Amino acid sequence: MSFPWAKHYEPTHPLMQYIDSRLPLPRLVYNAVGAGYPVPRNINWMYNFGVLAGVALMIQIITGVVLAMHYAADSTVAFDSVEHIMRDVNSGWLLRYVHMNGASFFFIVVYLHIFRGLYYGSYKAPREVVWMLGVVILLLMMATAFMGYVLVWGQMSFWGAAVITNLFSAIPLVGDAIHTWLLGGFTPDNATLNRFFSLHFLLPFVILGVVILKIWALHIPGSTNPTGVDVQGPADTLPFHPYFTAKDFFGLCIYLLIFSVVVFFLPNALGHPDNYIPANPLSTPTHIVPEWxxxxxxxxxxxxxxxxxxxxxxxxxxxxxxxxxxxxxxxxxxxxxxxxxxxxxxxxxxxxxxxxxxxxxxxxxxxxxxxxxxxxxxxxxxxxxxxxxxxxxxxxxxxxxxLPLPNSIAKAVLSKGKRKDVMAAGAVPAPAE
Known part of the structure; x- marks a missing residue:
């Protein structure tokens, strides 16, 4: 970040000085999420969803890696291997429910994050690249989630794969070739599972890489804020730590509380019951529908x-x-x-x-x-x-x-506080600027 009033990392402990001089990782963390990162002082709780999305991604990666140790990407045993995880692996039911519902919660926070960006104009200059990287992340998420849903190899997974991959055959000239390449044949089968399992394991790390690029791009212009007014001085900002780390931690606690309620009490509420039926190519479901x-x-x-x-x-x-x-x-x-x-x-x-x-x-x-x-x-x-x-x-x-914009972020915050004090005292407030 190029704000001249931002604090700079200067290690005092000899060990941290040694590490920082050879691998400036402490300095990077300090400038990215520490006191060296000035943030507009008026950002509200809607800005928590970016951090929550990052936490949701890490939950999916960690649980996904462990689940991959027990999953068999073979059409003859894929469904049984999922049941094996649920019944025989220690805490396997918990890992699977966290991973399965974690995908839904990941999309919830990302959709809320997108609509927050739409409301506050986060896509406008100079943050166009930040917004575009976010759209790329959404596309990668959708591809990853679709492939992961197929891996269960239940009835809805199988026919969802058949319907969605068949859409590519509508592309003129090359559609049939793309469809066959995606499936590894003419219908979803063992080759399809192997392809989707490989890509489903790889894409989350690609998403993580794009997230790092997005954070890097965000730190150049800095975070936007509810007023949309550019930061003009140190009075408009506060250090990210401890002010906003505490705010994000509070939002994270609420998120994990709701997430835990769903995982432990409503684990199948966001899924489809037909996916607990083994895939049957000879029996088409009455109503084929993807995840919500x-x-x-x-x-x-x-x-x-x-x-x-x-x-x-x-x-x-x-x-x-x-x-x-x-x-x-x-x-x-x-x-x-x-x-x-x-x-x-x-x-x-x-x-x-x-x-x-x-x-x-x-x-x-x-x-x-x-x-x-x-x-x-x-x-x-x-x-x-x-x-x-x-x-x-x-x-x-x-x-x-x-409407007229405030002259600065600080003025908007302080004038709002003064109006509240006046109203609490029983006086008539002045018109908003």
Whole structure:
């Protein structure tokens, strides 16, 4: 970070001086998450989700490595090896439930982290690269989660793999070749399990590498804040440690408490019961559905039911599903407003909450059967999703008149405190600046 008032690491103990002179790891940690990292003093609890996402990733990596020691990537014994972990391995049931539900909680905190970024304009300059790396992490997470879900080799896993991989066959010219390459054959089988197990084990470490790049990129401009005002001096910041490490630790305790309740009392609430049935290629489930965190994108995929010109509906659905994520990469240029935070954009704030409702509707219809009225609702919700980013956001950014911004972060914080003191004393507060 290039703030001149940031504290610099100067070891005093001879051992730390020796280590720092040859391997500056203590200095790196101090400047990354210690007192040497100034953070805007007004960031709120919504900024906890970045740290929680990092903790969730490490939980998945640690439990995944241990589970891999007992898992057999063979179509004839994969399901039985999972049951072996649950029944015979010491604390295997706990490891599997933590890993299985950890994926859902990982997506929960990442989705909340994304919507926090959308609300506070974290994608705007000079943090475009930080935002784009976050979108890359989301794509890698989705690939990792899908492959991990297949490894259970239950009924829903098998048919989920068959349906999702078959989507690639819609790509002209090379689609069938990609489909065959992904499966290692013409249907999900032993080769599919080996491919997916290898990639599922590798991709979390790739995600960890991209996370390190994201943190590195974030430390150049520094963290954003709820006002969207740039840091102007030492009065606008506080050291990350101990002020925000304590805040993050409190949020982590709440997260782990909720996570523990789900793991110990509701371990299968977020899964599908059909996945406790061994995979049977001769028996198709009545309703094939992916894990809940894919439902909004699955709804967009199924929204296309008729061919458009010479483009098949299947291909249109695949393109729309991937476009719904890739579209996020272009947000820094679609939103042209000079104001970052939605808190000072009253017109766009309404549309932001409409988007939130729209995504919830997409999730609802994505988990519902592919029949009316769910198909029609998914079409309307998908149309709004793309219209929000491609039409509404650019127009609102051009015509909206934002509220006046505070002169500095410190002034916004201190004036808010003064207004609270005045109200507590029973006086009439002054108008907000």
């Amino acid at each position: 965190y894919f439902w909004p994108f699955y709804a967009i995929l199924r929204a296309f039911t008729i061919d458009v010109l010479f483009i098949p509906a299947k291909l249109m659905g695949v393109l729309a599903m991937f476009a719904s994520i890739i579209l996020l990469l272009f947000l820094p240029w679609l939103d042209t407003s000079r104001v970052k935070s939605t808190a000072y954009r009253p017109m766009y704030r309404i549309w932001f909450w409409v988007l939130c409702v729209d995504v919830v509707i997409l999730a609802w219809v994505g988990g519902a059967p592919a029949e009316e009225p769910y198909v029609r609702i998914s079409q309307l919700a998908s149309a709004y999703y793309f219209a929000h980013f491609l039409i509404i956001l650019p127009i609102v950014s051009a015509i909206e008149r934002p």
